[in-house]
Structure formats: C-alpha cells, structure tokens
Amino acid sequence: SSVTAFAPATVANVAVGFDILGFAVEGPGDFVRVEFGEPGVRIHTNADIPTDPKSNTATVGILRFLKDHNVEQGLDITIEKGIPLGSGMGGSAASAVAGIVALDGLMGTGLDRVRLLDYALLGEAVASGAAHPDNAAPALYGGLTFARAGAPPDVVNLPVPQGLLAVIVHPDVVIRTMDARAVLPKHFALHDFVEQSANLADLLIGAYTNDANRFALACQDVLIEPHRSTLIPGFAQARDAAQLAGALAFSISGSGPSVFALATPEDAERVLEAILLAFRRLDIVAHGFLSPIG
Numbered sequence: 617s618s619v620t621a622f623a624p625a626t627v628a629n630v631a632v633g634f635d636i637l638g639f640a641v642e643g644p645g646d647f648v649r650v651e652f653g654e655p656g657v658r659i660h661t662n663a664d665i666p667t668d669p670k671s672n673t674a675t676v677g678i679l680r681f682l683k684d685h686n687v688e689q690g691l692d693i694t695i696e697k698g699i700p701l702g703s704g705m706g707g708s709a710a711s712a713v714a715g716i717v718a719l720d721g722l723m724g725t726g727l728d729r730v731r732l733l734d735y736a737l738l739g740e741a742v743a744s745g746a747a748h749p750d751n752a753a754p755a756l757y758g759g760l761t762f763a764r765a766g767a768p769p770d771v772v773n774l775p776v777p778q779g780l781l782a783v784i785v786h787p788d789v790v791i792r793t794m795d796a797r798a799v800l801p802k803h804f805a806l807h808d809f810v811e812q813s814a815n816l817a818d819l820l821i822g823a824y825t826n827d828a829n830r831f832a833l834a835c836q837d838v839l840i841e842p843h844r845s846t847l848i849p850g851f852a853q854a855r856d857a858a859q860l861a862g863a864l865a866f867s868i869s870g871s872g873p874s875v876f877a878l879a880t881p882e883d884a885e886r887v888l889e890a891i892l893l894a895f896r897r898l899d900i901v902a903h904g905f906l907s908p909i910g
C-alpha cells in the first residue's frame with residue numbers, strides 16, 4: 617500500500633514577519649508518495665535534489681519518525697516537485713510537510729499537527745541552515761499563519777482580510793535560502809527595528825479588523841528587503857511596475873527570488889502582467905499566478 621500527500625507553495629515572511637509569518641497559496645506544490653518496500657529508505661525523483669535520505673529535506677523528518685517509532689520496514693519515497701528549487705516559494709518545506717503527512721498516513725499514527733510540524737522542520741534545517749517555521753507552518757495548516765519556532769513550535773492561524781489577492785511571480789534565477797540569510801546583517805538600527813515592529817503590528821491589526829488596506833499597506837520591509845533585493849535582478853523595476861499598476865504591497869517571497877504583491881481582485885491581473893513585463897524587459901524569464909492569501 618502507498619500514501620501520497622500534497623503540500624502547497626507558501627509565501628514566507630509576508631514582508632514584515634521575518635521567520636514568523638507565512639501564507640499558503642493556491643498554485644504549485646509538491647507531492648510525496650510513501651510505500652513499504654525492501655529494507656532501507658530509497659528516494660525516487662526526477663528533480664535535481666539529493667537522493668541521500670539524510671540530506672533530503674523530505675526525508676530527514678521521515679528518518680527521525682522511523683527511529684522514534686521503531687519502524688523496521690523499508691520505504692520507497694517518490695518526490696514529485698511542482699515548486700521550482702531555490703525559488704523562494706517554500707519548496708523544501710512543502711516536500712518535508714508532504715513527506716511526513718504521507719508517512720503518518722501510511723503508518724496510521726495520526727500525529728497531531730504540532731508533532732508533524734516538528735518532524736517537517738528537521739528537513740527545513742537541512743535545507744536552509746535554520747529551522748524557521750514560516751513556510752512549513754502554512755504548508756501544513758493552510759491559510760495565513762503566525763509560527764514561533766520552539767519545542768514545541770507555536771502556530772496560530774490568523775484571519776485573512778477580505779478583498780485582496782496575492783500576485784506571485786518567480787523570476788528564473790536560483791537563490792539558496794542559506795545564501796540569502798548570509799547577506800543579512802547581524803545588527804539593525806533601532807529606528808528600523810521600531811518601524812518594522814510598527815508595520816508588523818499594523819498588519820496584525822489589519823488582519824484582525826478585516827481591514828485589507830491596512831494589512832497590505834503594512835507590508836513595508838525596512839529590515840530585510842534592502843539587503844536581499846540586491847540579489848534579485850530586476851527587483852526595483854518589478855516593484856515600480858507593480859505599484860504603477862495598482863499594487864498595495866510588493867515584497868520578496870521568502871528568501872527570494874520570487875516576489876509577491878497584494879492587490880484588489882480588480883487590479884490583480886494588471887499587477888501580474890506589469891511585473892512579468894518588467895522582468896521580461898530585462899530578459900529575465902518569469903512566471904506568475906494569482907492566489908487568495910492562504
């Protein structure tokens with residue numbers, strides 16, 4: 617018998633919630649199939665990812681689960697990646713979440729979501745050097761999540777204000793999360809910290825009062841974006857084009873290079889086209905889609 621699970625792409629950080637906020641998107645995602653087989657754990661995939669189970673984000677948590685539950689049977693694990701590698705859309709988290717959900721289904725263990733998240737985060741640590749939960753939590757819980765790393769991690773689904781669509785565009789360059797974390801300074805100016813805190817508070821107020829405008833306009837990342845945007849060719853042009861087309865927010869999706877915008881349903885298609893055109897004018901291949909937030 618075999619069990620297959622799907623986990624969606626996610627937009628981590630949501631501009632002002634570095635490592636703590638994220639939302640799931642309706643679009644690409646990863647499938648992981650788990651089935652009993654010969655002794656040992658084997659990975660089958662057509663993606664360019666490690667096939668050593670100890671270094672694959674989808675299987676690190678699985679190996680720990682097998683150990684914790686004294687499982688002796690072997691497993692064949694098939695990973696079908698729909699999320700481009702190094703795209704900033706939470707691909708490693710999606711594979712890790714889908715893998716552990718599939719295994720839980722196959723074993724019939726019925727673990728609660730916090731335990732599943734714990735296992736999935738082991739894979740995330742391998743991928744990016746830090747077990748940040750802001751992709752894995754929304755991939756597993758759906759919606760818009762606040763997630764605090766810890767033992768156990770703390771996850772809360774936040775209300776999503778009505779009247780906004782997310783526009784996600786992936787320019788075809790690869791940025792490894794590890795590298796995008798390495799460009800960040802260790803220290804930040806106090807006034808920037810205060811502004812970022814105010815923006816995060818504003819976003820949360822917007823979420824809880826169903827104020828789409830407040831929510832979107834709060835997405836001004838003064839801490840991380842200035843450092844990371846330099847890694848994304850065409851970022852400034854794409855942002856300007858998005859704003860001209862009516863975007864209420866524009867920032868980096870996770871650690872990039874994907875970007876996301878927020879717009880009203882009336883403007884969203886125009887914003888998508890404007891961002892795509894901005895990248896293509898610079899000869900950067902880009903693909904994008906619209907999605908509800910979560």
Ligand code: HSE
Pocket residue numbers: 628629634635636704705706748750751793796797869870871
């Ligand atoms: N919060 C993480 C980061 C997300 O920005 O490095 C990575 O997708």
